[in-house]
Each structure stands twice: as structure tokens, then as C-alpha cells.
Amino acid sequence: MLLIVSVSLSFKHGWDTFNYKNNPESVKMMNELGISLSFVPFFGVLTIVIGILLLIPKTFFLGNVLNAISILLIMALALRAGNFKMALIEIPFLALPLIMIWLKHPLTNFLRNTEI
Secondary structure: OHHHHHHHHHHHHHHHHHOHHHOHHHHHHHHHHOOOHHHHHHHHHHHHHHHHHHHOHHHHHHHHHHHHHHHHHHHHHHHHHOOHHHHHHOHHHHHHHHHHHHHOOOOHHHHHHOOO
16 A cells, blocks of 8 residues: 555656646745756656656665655755755655565565566
């Protein structure tokens, strides 16, 4: 269930990042964090790639590490901007990839026990 939630959030955030012009709150948040609009496509692609990496058992760990790093980056930028509320809101989202690393990919044991 956590995997589905995490992948869904990655794809949703990636899609929303590409459609930031339709959401003035997103533009305001990026400006507040000091994120240049020229970096927006990079973050959108990164977020979608993270979602794809989470689906593949062999890249599951890398996807979660990248996800945690991106969340830490958002938290650090929020703290630098003085937005403590945003940094605190990100804490559960930071816990999600760390818990998933601990639990491992749901297909890991299945793939390990089957011969292909």
C-alpha cells in the first residue's frame, strides 16, 4: 500500500510540476523557496523518474534515496526561507521513503524465491 501511495504521489507531483502555470500557489511556493522557473522541468522529470524507479525492485532503494533527498532539499529550502510550517509538513513525507527502505519492495521475496 505504501508503494502505491508513494508512486502515485511521485507521478502527481511530477505532473503538477509541469503544469505549475495553472496553479498560482505552486509558482508562489517555488519563488518563496528560491527555486528558479528554469529548474522546474528538471524537478518534474526527477519526480517522475523517482516514481518509475520505485516500481522496479532492483531500483527501489535508489528511488527511495532520491525521494528522501528531494524531500530534504525542500525542507532545507523552506527552513532557509523561514517557512517552518512547510518544513514540518514534509516530515511524514520524509518518513515514507525511509519506512519503505526498511520494509523492502513487496516483490523482493517473491522474486528471490522464484527461478526465472
